[in-house]
Amino acid sequence: TRIGAGFALVLTILTLLGAVAYRTTTSLIRNAQREKTSYQILGRLDELESALANAETGQRGYLITGQDIYLEPYNAALGEIDAIYESLNQLSANDAVVYERLDELEPLISARLARLQEGIRRRETGGFAAAQDFILTDQGRQLMEQLRDLIADIQLEEEAVLEARAERAQLSAQQTLYTIAVGIPASFVLLTLVGWA
Numbered sequence: 001t002r003i004g005a006g007f008a009l010v011l012t013i014l015t016l017l018g019a020v021a022y023r024t025t026t027s028l029i030r031n032a033q034r035e036k037t038s039y040q041i042l043g044r045l046d047e048l049e050s051a052l053a054n055a056e057t058g059q060r061g062y063l064i065t066g067q068d069i070y071l072e073p074y075n076a077a078l079g080e081i082d083a084i085y086e087s088l089n090q091l092s093a094n095d096a097v098v099y100e101r102l103d104e105l106e107p108l109i110s111a112r113l114a115r116l117q118e119g120i121r122r123r124e125t126g127g128f129a130a131a132q133d134f135i136l137t138d139q140g141r142q143l144m145e146q147l148r149d150l151i152a153d154i155q156l157e158e159e160a161v162l163e164a165r166a167e168r169a170q171l172s173a174q175q176t177l178y179t180i181a182v183g184i185p186a187s188f189v190l191l192t193l194v195g196w197a
């Protein structure tokens with residue numbers, strides 16, 4: 001009976017130790033993945049701002065010169081903006097902070113791209129003077145400032161989320177190490193005492 005009880009105790013201790021180690025390791029992996037997602041979101045936000053600036057640069061080059069070659073950065077940026085926004089939607093599916101703010105970002109992006117397109121149309125139909133009058137309304141610059149401010153706000157919020165995730169990942173790593181460093185020697189001592197008894 002004592003031998004059977006000893007084996008049962010050994011199995012119980014090993015099961016508990018394995019369960020705790022599994023839980024802490026799984027938590028560590030999950031938190032590390034969330035950290036990676038936060039870094040990807042921050043990178044995509046930088047890319048989005050850069051693509052919007054490229055679209056604006058291409059449009060202005062065309063407004064000044066009237067030559068189609070200057071529209072190449074604009075046309076390239078349009079495809080990039082759509083792809084980056086879609087990527088942000090996918091990455092933020094489990095990130096409520098960014099996911100909700102994307103709803104605010106989308107209409108501003110659409111409005112800015114519409115203004116860029118309108119400027120190009122004015123240049124095509126009315127020449128440089130019409131394009132200049134269009135730019136002097138200052139609406140495009142104001143929209144771009146709103147976009148930059150909103151992107152910066154989202155980045156700050158995501159950086160705060162990233163910091164919290166990094167702390168959780170560090171805590172999970174410490175728990176995993178603690179489980180291994182303390183649990184195994186303690187189990188060894190306990191099992192030795194049981195064997196001696």
